[in-house]
Amino acid sequence: MAEPVTYLEAIRQGLWEEMEADPTVFMLGQDIGAYGGAFRVTAGFLDRFGPERVIDTPISESAMVGAAIGAGIMGLKPVVEMQFIDFIACAFNQIVNFAATCRYRWGQAVPIVVRGPAGGNVRGSAFHSQNPEGYFQRAPGLKIVAPATAADAKGLIKSAIRDPNPVLFFEHKYLYRRIKEELPPGDGAVPIGKARLARAGRDLTVVTWGAMVHVALEAAGRFAAEGVELEVLDLRTLKPLDEEAFLASARKTNRVLVLTEEPLTGSVGAEVAARIAEKAFDWLDAPVARLAAPDTPVPYSPTLEDAWLPNADKLVTRVRELLSH
Amino acid sequence: MAKMSRGLGPLHPQAAPAADRLAKTSLGRDQQLELYRYLQLTRMTEARLGNLYRQGKVVGGLYSSRGQEAISVGSAYALAPQDVIGPIIRNLGAMLVRGVQPREVMMQYMARADGPTGGKDANTHFGDLARGLVAPISMLGALIPVLVGVALAGRMLGRDLVAMTWIGDGGTSTGDFHEGLNLAAVWNVPFVLIAEHNGYAYSTPTEKQMRIKNIAVRAAGYGIPGEVVDGNDVLAVYEVTKRAVDRARAGGGPTLVEAKTFRMKGHAEHDDAGYVPPELFERWRERDPIDRFHRHLLAAGLASEEELAAVVAEIDRVLDDEVDRALASPFPPPERALEGVYEEPPPPEAEAGGVGAP
Numbered sequence: 001m002a003e004p005v006t007y008l009e010a011i012r013q014g015l016w017e018e019m020e021a022d023p024t025v026f027m028l029g030q031d032i033g034a035y036g037g038a039f040r041v042t043a044g045f046l047d048r049f050g051p052e053r054v055i056d057t058p059i060s061e062s063a064m065v066g067a068a069i070g071a072g073i074m075g076l077k078p079v080v081e082m083q084f085i086d087f088i089a090c091a092f093n094q095i096v097n098f099a100a101t102c103r104y105r106w107g108q109a110v111p112i113v114v115r116g117p118a119g120g121n122v123r124g125s126a127f128h129s130q131n132p133e134g135y136f137q138r139a140p141g142l143k144i145v146a147p148a149t150a151a152d153a154k155g156l157i158k159s160a161i162r163d164p165n166p167v168l169f170f171e172h173k174y175l176y177r178r179i180k181e182e183l184p185p186g187d188g189a190v191p192i193g194k195a196r197l198a199r200a201g202r203d204l205t206v207v208t209w210g211a212m213v214h215v216a217l218e219a220a221g222r223f224a225a226e227g228v229e230l231e232v233l234d235l236r237t238l239k240p241l242d243e244e245a246f247l248a249s250a251r252k253t254n255r256v257l258v259l260t261e262e263p264l265t266g267s268v269g270a271e272v273a274a275r276i277a278e279k280a281f282d283w284l285d286a287p288v289a290r291l292a293a294p295d296t297p298v299p300y301s302p303t304l305e306d307a308w309l310p311n312a313d314k315l316v317t318r319v320r321e322l323l324s325h
Numbered sequence: 326m327a328k329m330s331r332g333l334g335p336l337h338p339q340a341a342p343a344a345d346r347l348a349k350t351s352l353g354r355d356q357q358l359e360l361y362r363y364l365q366l367t368r369m370t371e372a373r374l375g376n377l378y379r380q381g382k383v384v385g386g387l388y389s390s391r392g393q394e395a396i397s398v399g400s401a402y403a404l405a406p407q408d409v410i411g412p413i414i415r416n417l418g419a420m421l422v423r424g425v426q427p428r429e430v431m432m433q434y435m436a437r438a439d440g441p442t443g444g445k446d447a448n449t450h451f452g453d454l455a456r457g458l459v460a461p462i463s464m465l466g467a468l469i470p471v472l473v474g475v476a477l478a479g480r481m482l483g484r485d486l487v488a489m490t491w492i493g494d495g496g497t498s499t500g501d502f503h504e505g506l507n508l509a510a511v512w513n514v515p516f517v518l519i520a521e522h523n524g525y526a527y528s529t530p531t532e533k534q535m536r537i538k539n540i541a542v543r544a545a546g547y548g549i550p551g552e553v554v555d556g557n558d559v560l561a562v563y564e565v566t567k568r569a570v571d572r573a574r575a576g577g578g579p580t581l582v583e584a585k586t587f588r589m590k591g592h593a594e595h596d597d598a599g600y601v602p603p604e605l606f607e608r609w610r611e612r613d614p615i616d617r618f619h620r621h622l623l624a625a626g627l628a629s630e631e632e633l634a635a636v637v638a639e640i641d642r643v644l645d646d647e648v649d650r651a652l653a654s655p656f657p658p659p660e661r662a663l664e665g666v667y668e669e670p671p672p673p674e675a676e677a678g679g680v681g682a683p
Contacts, residue, residue, distance in 0.1 A: 052481060058511060063470035063504035070474020073454060076481060097462045098471065105446040106460045109668035140666045164668040
């Protein structure tokens with residue numbers, strides 16, 4: 001019987017198995033070698049795979065991604081770790097202008113992965129808590145993945161590494177050691193671009209991803225006691241969006257709330273809500289609702305961050321409003 | 326660490342009688358004539374592009390390397406076939422040395438269907454790893470870490486490969502210049518960066534870009550060799566690049582080469598460069614890299630006027646044909662605008678193939 005493993009351990013296993021299986025896979029990042037990474041995702045990798053494949057870099061996010069692009073077009077499969085995903089902003093140009101456009105402009109695939117810890121609720125303050133998916137959502141050529149479970153974390157990091165396109169892999173650091181699951185036997189690769197039905201229901205759909213999936217499931221548990229069945233759809237991949245999945249759920253339950261940990265404006269949640277309003281309007285009994293973080297930087301103090309983050313209480317309130325519409 | 330290999334003094338050299346004395350070279354007659362052909366091919370291709378621009382055939386902006394041809398040609402000529410380059414906008418000569426055909430660039434500028442990007446991107450913005458070419462993006466400096474990654478991959482894959490790219494004086498102010506060169510140094514990868522010090526970044530003169538006179542001194546900050554070379558002497562550029570490439574290939578790590586030159590046109594064709602004092606153009610015209618090399622070939626007895634004229638005439642004939650072929654290509658079909666954003670994943674059984682050749 002397989003032991004339950006944490007979300008972090010699942011990512012570690014996925015990376016490890018891909019490094020074992022494919023000698024072209026290698027890693028670049030800050031403090032990923034002897035130290036094993038700020039969150040220990042790469043602990044033990046240096047001993048097993050050596051400094052040629054587990055490369056500590058200077059604090060140069062742009063050059064890390066640039067070098068990964070160069071190695072990727074030469075036939076290798078680099079995996080870049082951002083120590084905290086907030087620092088991906090320092091590599092924005094290399095990602096959106098270089099990596100994302102090569103295939104379209106000159107036919108050159110760029111098989112790289114940029115991964116790292118995202119998300120709040122760990123008192124990380126403004127620069128260790130962000131959810132940057134919205135910045136990248138509208139960059140054609142990128143793929144974006146944000147798993148909510150250990151099985152998906154392992155399965156999707158494998159698919160991200162095998163994908164011939166640049167993939168951004170956002171790990172929710174709140175989940176790293178807080179959830180544990182038994183992983184499915186075997187390879188366990190999970191396809192990019194497919195949402196997951198986290199809970200089936202008939203009365204209202206919550207579309208979400210990352211740590212917010214667990215918030216939605218908590219709220220759904222509370223509603224179940226009242227005989228109200230929420231459907232929870234875990235997007236898993238944010239780019240390309242599994243539009244069919246959320247449109248089908250909208251047509252089924254006729255009420256949709258999009259739940260995101262991002263600030264509201266310009267979020268991935270905004271795109272999901274827009275597509276449902278545009279393409280499933282005739283099936284809706286209420287306007288598409290959104291529950292997001294407010295349009296401020298992520299605050300530090302527990303009282304402030306708790307007020308800032310979406311949570312189950314806020315979600316229950318919004319769902320009740322939507323059900324009574 | 327910076328070494329003044331030609332004793333040119335701190336800023337841009339004045340024209341002097343000694344200016345015609347080119348660097349000593351190991352290159353023989355045939356190779357020097359090949360350099361001459363590439364220099365002329367670069368300038369004459371750009372002249373044809375200028376004609377096409379004035380005829381309204383060029384859809385976007387047109388960029389010239391006039392006055393700087395010796396840098397692109399001389400540096401690219403120092404590479405081996407397996408080496409990889411990332412040319413930027415004034416490196417047409419390097420692309421021609423790598424086997425790019427003039428019509429490819431013409432079709433790019435004219436946004437035609439049969440250009441290397443099929444109308445999706447402009448000018449010299451195309452790549453082809455089969456010819457060791459990485460396409461640039463317009464953001465300067467970005468290619469530096471990318472080519473450092475190419476060099477790293479070459480080492481990891483056990484290939485005898487040197488990676489090279491270019492940057493202007495303005496581009497040395499970017500973060501990627503610093504991050505990339507530092508990374509190359511720390512990794513000690515086979516990488517060469519040629520900094521073309523041409524006096525102006527668009528309209529901004531170098532003294533508003535940096536407080537140093539020689540970009541090459543920056544190499545000391547990364548613990549790598551830096552060399553200054555007369556960028557208007559194709560033989561000097563070849564020799565200094567060859568040294569850097571040989572060192573890189575032997576495991577000696579990266580080199581920063583600064584080539585002193587001057588941009589003889591505006592930033593792009595629309596720019597009349599009215600901000601450049603006319604006497605600078607006059608002074609640098611006397612140091613024109615092609616004229617100097619032409620005089621060198623004659624003075625050294627390597628070619629006659631007639632032989633050099635024949636080279637030019639042959640290029641003219643080639644370019645007539647290249648222009649015709651480029652003009653014959655249609656604009657791309659509109660539906661192409663939506664194609665090719667993503668690479669399709671290979672079928673599962675094809676994934677076990679290991680390292681794919683570029």
